[in-house]
Amino acid sequence: RSLIMTCLSLVFEGIILEYVEGGESKTRSIDLLDLRPDTDVTALVEEIQKREPLITASCLEHVIHLVQRLQEKLGEKQIHKFSLFKVLRTHILPLTNVAFNKSGSRFITGSYDRTCKLWDTASGEELRSLEGHRNVVYAIAFNNPYGDKIATGSFDKTCKLWSTETGKCFYTFRGHSAEIVCLSFNPQSTLLATGSMDTTAKLWDVEKGEEVATLNGHSAEIITLSFNTTGDRIITGSFDHTVAVWDVGTGRLLHTLIGHRGEISSAQFNWDCSLIVTGSMDKTCMLWDAVTGTHIGTLAAHSKEVLDVCFDYAGQRIATASADGSARVYNAGTKQCIAKLEGHEDEISKVSLCSCALLIWLNFELQGSVPNTFRCF
Structure with missing residues (x-):
């Protein structure tokens, strides 16, 4: 198999390796939960390298540098003060949601006016308006950490996938029989999950624009869903008082978390x-x-x-x-x-x-x- 290191992303308490295997982009996360301000970073990374073949000798110094940056962040004792930065007149009707890309340089807003708007964070400039839904745009997300795609879920029962750079609509996902109220990309940005008032969640192939699986099991509306960091599990929360744990690869229900009374x-x-x-x-x-x-x-x-x-x-x-x-x-x-x-x-x-x-x-x-x-x- 072919393994090519393409990118290394830094996040709090860990790093994400982005690589290409057989022509397909993949990611792997490595936690750094024991990292402290006094940790010997070189020794730590060399120990990780023994277990992780993706960290080759050619990129070892780069990894050490990234972990040192994270260590510096952990050691900062700054007192942050917040003040009003901007007030943006975003839509002609009320907002429903807001989401940032990974770097925070751009954000998107959803609205009852049936649009999603893309904004430049620093300038407050509206970059484009994503139009095409026939009802409220309720759920929105970037495909972080990449940020080159935007997903919008609507009360019109559809989800749309857009290009961040051009505003082009790649696909309109149809299949739900009621409002879409939550959605999420998996960490690899290969799948998009949507949750609906029709009691189901669906998994969609981002590249092909096709439905991969329908997650059936809840007896009431699904209003929240979330992938784990490896992307092989997803959880859905429902008005039926339960949370379901699903295997992403097979769409099989693994566990139903029962205990809540609301x-x-x-x-x-x-x-x-x-x-x-x-x-x-x-x-x-x-x-x-x-x-x-x-x-x-x-x-x-x-x-x-x-x-x-x-x-x-x-x-x-x-x-x-x-x-x-x-x-x-x-x-x-x-x-x-x-x-x-x-x-x-x-x-x-x-x-x-x-x-x-x-x-x-x-x-x-x-x-x-x-x-x-x-x-x-």
Whole structure:
């Protein structure tokens, strides 16, 4: 077989190797969960090289340099201050979603006006408008880390695949019998998954524009889905109170995570694919073994619905966002709440953890009014 190293991407707590095998682009992730500011990077990378044939002698120095950059980031003790950067009048009707490309240089917005718009982050310039859907554009995503394609899912029951550079629509995926409300690319950008109010999820071939599999098993709407970092598993969360774990290659249902007493709002794998965290309208967050599907623990501290959950990149902390106006941070090992973040006057709909900060977005809908502006901080 032919293995050619084409790119090395740096992410918090790991690196992603991008290579070509038999003419097909593939990726492989390597975690660096034990990396510390005082770690001997050269020794660490040489140890990884013994287990990973993709890291050849010719690219060893490049890998060491990238890991040193990550080590420098881990050692930074900066206090970040945020101020209003821009207010963009984006659409003629309310927004539904927003997503950045990997570098943050561009972002996209979806709207009730049936369009998706592409923007330059620094200048605030509208680069193009993706038009063609016949109803609300609700779910949107870049195919990160590449960022050369955009997917849009709509209430018109279709998903469209677009070129980021030209705005050309490559394919329109048809097959769902109800609104598409969530979608995601796999890490290799070879598959696109869509989840629908018709109780099914579908996998689509990005290059051929064909349906690969239909994931049947839920008894109510699917409102969240997520691939793991290796791309061989996908989870779907449903209003039927369950999360399903699927084998991507065969479309086979592996586990059904049963335990929540309300609709699922969010579900995510951790970095090394060993854990799954789920949030629910039953006011709790649950932790599961991703391999066996067994329940590990329940985080029950919120007084209202849990609207979003996430892991940090090391899989050591869990953050939750709730309709009670607070966010909480938990230790994934002990299941103990280590921080309660308060200050918002209304529900928090989105939460995101990185190695150095916790970012919280307030729900777009406040006191019954949905603004059609997007604010960058």
